[in-house]
Amino acid sequence: METSQLNQQKIQIDNEFGVIKTFTVNDEIEVIAIEHRLCTAQFSLHGGHVLSWKPQDHEEVFWLSNDTRYQIGAAIRGGIPLCWPWFGSFKQAPNHGFARTSVWQIEQLQMTSAGVRIELLLSGAEYAADWPYAFTVRQVVTFADTFSQQLMISNDGKTDFQFTDALHSYFRVSGPENVTIPDLNESIFDDKINQLSQCDPLDILDCVGPIDRIYQNDSSMTIVDKGAKRAIEINKTNFAQWVLWNPGIEIANSMADIHAQGEQEFVCLEAANTNWINLPAGETTVVSQQIQLHKL
Numbered sequence: 001m002e003t004s005q006l007n008q009q010k011i012q013i014d015n016e017f018g019v020i021k022t023f024t025v026n027d028e029i030e031v032i033a034i035e036h037r038l039c040t041a042q043f044s045l046h047g048g049h050v051l052s053w054k055p056q057d058h059e060e061v062f063w064l065s066n067d068t069r070y071q072i073g074a075a076i077r078g079g080i081p082l083c084w085p086w087f088g089s090f091k092q093a094p095n096h097g098f099a100r101t102s103v104w105q106i107e108q109l110q111m112t113s114a115g116v117r118i119e120l121l122l123s124g125a126e127y128a129a130d131w132p133y134a135f136t137v138r139q140v141v142t143f144a145d146t147f148s149q150q151l152m153i154s155n156d157g158k159t160d161f162q163f164t165d166a167l168h169s170y171f172r173v174s175g176p177e178n179v180t181i182p183d184l185n186e187s188i189f190d191d192k193i194n195q196l197s198q199c200d201p202l203d204i205l206d207c208v209g210p211i212d213r214i215y216q217n218d219s220s221m222t223i224v225d226k227g228a229k230r231a232i233e234i235n236k237t238n239f240a241q242w243v244l245w246n247p248g249i250e251i252a253n254s255m256a257d258i259h260a261q262g263e264q265e266f267v268c269l270e271a272a273n274t275n276w277i278n279l280p281a282g283e284t285t286v287v288s289q290q291i292q293l294h295k296l
Helices: 003-008 248-253
Strands: 012-015 018-025 029-036 039-044 049-055 105-112 115-123 135-143 147-155 161-167 170-172 189-191 196-199 211-216 221-225 230-237 241-246 266-279 284-295
Touching (some): 018 105, 029 115, 039 115, 147 161, 161 284
Antiparallel strands (some): 012 018, 018 029, 115 135, 135 147, 161 266, 170 266, 189 196, 189 211, 221 230, 241 266
16 A cells, blocks of 8 residues: 555555554544454554554553543553653653654555564654754554564754653553562662662562662563563663653552553553764664563
8 A cells, every 4th residue: 555545544454364444533543453363453643652462362561541642742641652852851842752742654554474564754844843853763563473663763954963762661560569570680770759870779579659760771671470470571772771660659640641540550661762862964773672472
């Protein structure tokens, strides 16, 4: 299907490998629904946002709030928000950048025996007030019995620019009290709750919130969920940090887009670059993550 057709009409693909179709939420948010023999998944063009991925013979991998706002300009709570071109706060602009609240264009959509591959594009000059640079971001997402997500960030201008970024993954868990991340136990971290930097390594006995830490670690991680009897393995490329976050009861209750007791259902482990990265004019950099599941 041609790019213009992909972005101007409802998608309907039906072949021997599965079915792909689109539907609209609140008359403005376009969602791609995938039913493949290897998995089911949902993806929102608003925010270029992974909403769901459920491989065959496994439970749902990502958490999505029942109270999220599906409207243009608002961030979706759950799944994988894309934090770019800044992570956290930046000047007077909204937190976590504009990629997660922008409508992405589909460049290519393929369904084969190996899975479903979606290529998307974000570019334009409408963000000049907050971030006055020429750029292109291509996102490639592959849904199968494993999951992969790649961002190709290009500086299309004549001057360098700086960015930070994160794949803000919300992982569905049986309960934060059942979750450990052994691979982080030897890493120093910044504790944003207590405003402490370069904290000594600490064994993670659970992920009960409030917890908000930036770990200086570029290695692969495994979330061990003894309640769900599964391990979530996450590999990343060109991300220097991991961010571990759960708001805890008090903060979650103050957030209108987290449903009651929703904080008991997820742990965020985010592949991130929390320090500014310089991208020279005319150059491209690539960041990515890959996820697979293991039964315990």
